[in-house]
Amino acid sequence: MSTLDALVQIIANGVKDIQSKSAERGMPYPMPETPPSPEGEKLQSDLAADAAPVIAAAWQLIATLKHPHTYLLELGTLTYLSGSMSAAEAAYVPDVLREAGTKGLHVNEIAAVRNIDAGKLGRILRHLASRHIFEEVVPDVFRNNRISSSMCTGKPVQDMVRSPIDRWDDTNGIAAFVSTQAETQRGNAWLAEHLLDPAMGHSQESNEAPWQRAMHTKLTLFEWMERPEHALEMRKFGISMRASTSSDDSIVTTRGFEWASLPSGNLVIDVGGGVGSLTMSLAKAHKHLRYVVQDRHAVVQEGERLWKATMPGFVENDIVRLQGHDFFAEQPITNADVFVLRCVLHDWPDKYASKILSRLRDAAQPTTKLVVMDAIIDYMCRDSGAVADIPGAAKPQVQEPLLPYADSATGFMYGLDVGVMTIANCQERTLGHFVELLKGAGWKVERVCRFEPPLPQQLVCSPLAPKAVLSTVQHTAHL
Ligand SMILES: C[S@@+](CC[C@H](N)C(=O)[O-])C[C@H]1O[C@@H](n2cnc3c(N)ncnc32)[C@H](O)[C@@H]1O
Known part of the structure; x- marks a missing residue:
């Protein structure tokens, strides 16, 4: 069978499978024109692993069918797609179109909301519509589809105009x-x-x-x-951190690390926790635990405002404490049951990441767990470079001619990897890299819990014996 035939077959079989699984749940798989609904979003989250090889095959089909020159020209201009998305958001287009309803709105009226040149905005929206973000109903009239609707804040446009900085409050972060x-x-x-x-x-x-x-x-x-x-x-950055968990909070709170089975009163420290996006999900789902969110002082101030406005009672009743703390300094909490680092290590080159981990190791009890939540990068070849003997480390490969890991082949984490390189010389890491980094700072990776990207993966770690003990053991063994 040719590569082309194989790709088409993967797509056809995969789509049939997704449709029948959707039918079993009594609803059709949502199309771009299907209005957004919590049920539709849940269905898409639940079927993400089934969809991944189909999407990977579709990308590969495009790469196969396009003339290489055309392919490179097109991908070379992808950066403008991101610029167009930010511009549409800045012009409040998703919410303006939400208020306009299904008829849509002429670009002159959309542009007037923020006094933007209508000709330029129209071209930006057409660019996005060409990639299925918004729909051009008749020339220069646009309306939301399911994808552009996901960029809505849900706030009245008048309020957004009056107070742009508040527009992301209490949203899913997209x-x-x-x-x-x-x-x-x-x-x-x-x-x-x-x-x-x-x-x-x-x-x-x-x-x-x-x-x-x-x-x-x-x-x-x-x-x-x-x-x-x-x-x-x-303000925006803090709230944007919700974006990777917002599609379905329950996935993070009920799968992976066993939050539910921690004894009542156990103390969870969300280190570099930002405004507390992860802790908000955990605290709502696991009220038997106590939480501390640590971050830079300015971020904690921002968090205090947000918790008061959107999570009343949690801070006031001591379920959650927000604490200003520099994670390069000595960790003040020495009775933690769990330290969590979500999307923190990828912000730091190895020598800094190692210091953050060492500070936590110094403050850990023998029973303390560390849960690292970050992307795990796969190699793009079939030799997985896998680290043997760690439960959950092995990751199933998809059939040839696809690239070995379907979720990787859809791209988000590699973009993020280069993104953090450009911002701070930091990186996403392979599992082997994580294991070595953690070991060097006194942590052993006990197991890996896999999630569909963009959700971060989880590495559950426990403290290695203190260095002094380690060297004694090695010395004795040598003798
Ligand atoms: C990518 S964000 C992740 C936030 C949070 N863990 C989440 O997933 O929502 C990284 C966080 O690290 C915090 N941070 C950066 N430098 C820090 C430092 N020296 N001490 C404590 N937090 C720091 C930032 O303020 C930011 O909130």
Whole structure:
């Protein structure tokens, strides 16, 4: 069978399977024109693993059918798609169209909301419609589809106009995430120049990346966001962290690490927890636990405002405490049952990531667990480079001619990997890299819990014996 035939067959069989699983649940698989609904979103989340090989095959089919020149020209301009998404969000288009309803709205009226040039906005929306984000109903009239609706904040447009900084509050973080790309991708254009720079290209410092070159600053992104003039970016970044868990909170709270079976009163420390997005989900689902969210002081202040507004009672009743703490300094909590690091290590080059982990190891009891939640990068070849003997480490490969891991082949985590490289010389890591990094800081990876991206994977770790004990053991063994 030719590659082309094989890809088409994977798509045809996969789609049939997805349709029959949807029918078993009594609903058709949602189309772009299907209005958003919690049931439809849950169905898509639940069938994500079934959809992954079909999507991987569809990408591969495109790469196979396109002339290589055309393929490269098109992918070379993908960055403008991201710019167009941020621009549409900044013009409040999803919410303007939500209020307009199914008839849609002429671009002149959409553009008037934020006094934007209608001709330019129309081209931006057409670009997005060409990739199934919005629909052009008749020339220059646009309406939402299921995908663009997911960028809605749900707030009245009038309120958004009156107070732009509040528009992401109490949302699922998708609009905020789309908007953050306008800041975080600024280093992207400088990547090649930066890599070739003999002075900077090899730097492993988090304030010497392409983003700093583009922004003419020596501040890290986190320091930059704390400046008073970047209050909007800071607010947005905090809320954008919800985006990767928002499709279905229950997946994170009921699968992977066994939160439910922790004894009542156990203490969970969400280190570098931002405004507490993860802890919000956990605290709602597992009220028998106690939580501390630690982050930089400015972020904690932002968190206090948000918890008061959206999670009344949790802080007031001591279920959750928000604590300003620099994770490079000594960890003040020494009776933690669980430390969590979600999407933290990928922000730091190895020597800094190792320091964060060592601080936690120094404060850990022998029974303390560490749950690292981050993407795990796969190699793009069939030799998986897998780390043997760790439960959950093995990952099933999909059939040839597909690339070995269907979820990887759909792309999100590799984009993120290069994204964090451009922002702070940091990275997503392979499992082997994680195991070594954690071991060097005194942690053993006990097991791996797999999730469908964009949800982060979980590495459940326990403390290795203190270094002194280790060296004694090694010494004795040697004798
Ligand atoms: C990518 S965000 C992840 C936030 C959170 N864990 C989540 O998943 O929603 C990284 C977080 O690390 C925090 N951070 C950066 N430097 C820090 C430091 N030195 N001490 C404590 N937190 C820090 C940032 O403020 C930010 O909230």
